[in-house]
Amino acid sequence: MVYTENMKISTKLFPVAILLFISLYQAKSQVTTYDAFSAFEEEVLSPYNSDTLYVINFWATWCKPCVKELPYFETLKEQYLDIPIKVVLVSLDMKKQVPTVVEPFLNKNKIKSKVVVLADGRANSWIDKVDPEWSGAIPATVLLYGQASTFYEKSYHTTAELESDIIKILNKNK
């Protein structure tokens, strides 16, 4: 008798549990959002592996040339000449649009690179810290390798173009 009751309850609760599970799963954010540049600087702009090449691209879902060049970052080889490459795509989308726009965009386009959102709106206080040459226009890309860093305020049109900049910094720091 008791057993049957339990059965009934669990049968009733099963769809609820499924919904709960799905909603929890969806609520889990794929991306890290940085409200303060200082934390972003520490975790993203300070390379922790001196033997790794970091490719840091500033973009946004609404930026047409940025979206157009994302595939070139996505298709980068995992390493050059035994040097591991780590790509970080830094979205400058609005924080409130992360669940509604950014995450659906990442899913739809099956983006596999690491994506973070830099939501510190006080850009004048941090643009120069990324690179003094940066006017603030996106797309923009920073390459970090050991002590070397190069900055490009431009759009890439092919993977080869990006690879040629990567080879430049690798040669620089040989």
Next chain:
Amino acid sequence: MRLSILSLVTILLLTAGSSIAQSTYKIGDTMPDFSLKGTDDKMHTMADFENANGYVIVFTCNHCPFSVAYEDRLIALHNKYAPQGYPVIAINPNDPISYPSDDFASMKVRATEKGFTFPYLFDEGQKLYPTYGATKTPHVFLLDKKKALQYVGAIDDSRDPETVETHFLADAIEALKAGKTPDPASTKAIGCGIKVAAK
């Protein structure tokens, strides 16, 4: 000889590839006037503003969310400062092929929709923005009465109007009004890179 021509070509190509619209204008330099068509179908120049004490030149556009975020603030700035002799002059520098929503017809729609109180001009053929050294939208150039560049950069320190702490542009205009030099004379903000038309 052949080698030197080749290397010259290489150098030229490299320079072309890496060059972004960087003007040589610095704070204090006199900026060139222009004659551009506005959404009112009339041609506009700085010289039209006979009683101007300065000019707030803003490169902006329809498609960029950062530009859109600043539309209301630009209207407010113009409404406050135009009567004091500092009119806002908005200029769209984008290539309408790259961004169809930035074409002249769409500019007219946006100007009407938002009720722009300032002229909204089209940099047809993208000739003006590289001379000014604008790289993105929005990008502000504040000139004094003699068209000397006094302030360049951001409108304020936050794209979210709720959290603005420093009104860079308004402060710079106030400085000019008081006969002072704007400080800071240059700031930066994230913006949409101005896309050059494909050749």
